[in-house]
Amino acid sequence: KSLTIPVNIRVTDANDNSPIFRNSTYFINISESTMVGSVVLQGIQALDADQPGPYSTVQYSILPGPYSDVLALTSSLEGTLVLKKAVDYETLKHFKIAIRAQDQGQPPLYTDAVVSIEVNDSDDQNPLFGQSRYWAHLPQPARKGTGLEIRPEPMRAVDQDAGINASIRYAWNAGAEYQDFFLDPLNGSVSLNRSLEDNELVQPVILVVKAHQVDNLDRYALTTLTVSRSWSFSPQLQYLQRRYSVQVLENVPVDTTILAMAINKPIDQSIRFVMESHNGTEQAFSVDKTGEIKLERSLDYETQMTHQFVVWVTDGLTNDTATVEVTVLDVNDWDPRFELAEYEFIVKESALPVGSVIGRVQVDDGDAADRVNLQLKGPESRAFNVQDNGDVVFSDPSSLNSTVIHLMVVARDSGIPPRQASVPLKINLPVDFLMMNGSGITLSTADGSGLLLIILGILLGILSLIISGLAVYLCQ
Structure with a gap:
């Protein structure tokens, strides 16, 4: 007699293929006005010929280099590049970065590709007034059509993009209509729209002037023109406002002017501004001899959201005070x-x-106001969910084909622009997990040891049945 014993042999995959990029070099053009966080290239893709699983799961990274901090990948599992750092055509016209595609083998196999970037020039500079503020006395008598003598120089603005040198037009800011004054849109001169009596305009008035480019209304500069009667500057030195409020982004560079304080006298050598210390605020801000408030150290929304201080002004005979409140606006500066x-x-x-x-995975964000959203990515990510608190939950056994699962956990915050980070996640399941949970897929493991044990168990079971049958036969 002969006995046929069926034997199933499963061939397990080996990591013998490196990821291959569709293109060895990618070319992109970036305008120097592109916002940080903008997508600049999509579609970088490398394919791995190994069977679905860790050996064919491709992870992307930017290799260290001189310009590796300019661009960033949105995720290590996707070939999408975003601008991480602002570029300037005047200082950097062309650069390259290297992208690596790597599988999850041990050891991993990888391939590198080059991304070549051209930076394009743009109209990225606003016009600039010659002075941060101007003033003028009303002529005596104040007759209609009389021009104002603006000091310390005529009010002019120029385009800072010297190569473009766009034409400039002048207007009152935000559609304001100062009915007593006429602003020439071509040259910035100011004259009276009507005659003024001696009992009119007894207090100084501040006019806000806007200079914009003809070809781009979004490119503009602002300045102030203080108009007063010559006798209105005496005898008492006063601020034109008792309280100032200003909002400042926490990433504003040090030495930036955030506010210009106005008084009812021309600023000369007799005028002194002094900041009153208050809870260490004097270390964050300073006031110069013209009354401009400047930033002295970096601000941090998470540490202190508001700053309040008092600024004194004196001419040696009289003095006055004004309160300044600075509100710090949050910027998404933490991954x-x-x-x-x-x-x-x-x-x-x-x-x-x-x-x-x-x-459970634990993730935090240094930006106090940001919320973090979690997501799983990978070939078998449908089998699991990750909740907002970091709990990884079993959800769909039908999509499993292995007892060793390799996934990526991606955390994305709610800041503007959003930032994200990712970490690898490995899940080890029992050898008989797929059968017990009804996946309907033949069991396999990363190293094949579990499969070998099952096959040996089946063979031993069959052999036991054969021996039992022979024993019964012989007994008869």
């Missing part, structure tokens, strides 16, 4: 940060109900 560089969860239960929590 989400995971507690661990990688996570590994081991599931011991063979029969795991849908909805079971198998582990």
Whole structure:
């Protein structure tokens, strides 16, 4: 007699293929006016010929280099590049970065590609007035059509893009109509629209002037023109406002002017501005001899959201005070940060109900106002969900084909522009997990040891049946 014993042999995949980019070099053009956080290139893709699993899961990274901090990948699993750092045509016209595509093998296989970037020039400079503020006395008598003698020089603005040198037009800011004054849109001169009596305009008036480019209304500059009667400057020195409020982004550079304080006298050598110390605020701001408030150190929204201080002004005979309140606006300057560089969860239960929590990832964001959204990515990510609190939950056994799962956890915050980070996640399931949870897919493991044990168990079972049958036959 002969006996046929069926034997199933499963061939496991080996990591013998490197990821291959569709293009060895990618070319892109970036305008120097492109906003940080903008997508500049999509479609970078490398394919791995290995079977679906860790050996064919491709992870992208930017290799260290002179300009590796200019661009960033939105995710290590996607070939999408965003602008991470502003570029300036005047200082950097062309640069290259290297992209690496790497699989999840041990050791991993990889391929590199080059991204070549051309920076395009743009109209990125606003017009600039010759002075930050101007003043003028009303002529005596104040007759209609009489021009004002503007000091310390005629009010003019020029385009800072010298190569473009766009034409400039002047207007009252935000559509304001100062009925008593006429502003020449071509040369910035100011004259009286009507005659003024001696009992009119007894207090100084501040006119806000806007100079914009003819070819681009979004390119403009602002200045102030203080108009007063010559006798209105005496005898008492006064601020034109008792309280100033200003909003400042927390990433504004040090030495930036954030406010210009106005008084009812021309600023000369007798005028002195002094900041009154208040809870360390004097270290963050300073006031110069013209009454301009400047930033002395970097601001941080997470540390202090508002600053308030008092500024004195004196001419040696009289003095006055004004209160300044600075509100710091939040900027998304922190990436989400995971507690661990990688996570590994081991599931011991063979029969795991849908909805079971198998582990938790911890992620924080240094920006106090930001919310962090978590997402799983990878070939078998549909089998699991990650909740806002970091819990990784078992959800769909039908999409599993392995007991060793390699995923990426991606954290994306709610800031503008949004920032994100990712870490690898490895999930180890019991050998019989797929059968117990009804995946309907033949069991396989990363190293094949579990499959070998099952095959040997089946063969031993069949051999036991054969021996039992022979024993019964011989007994008869």
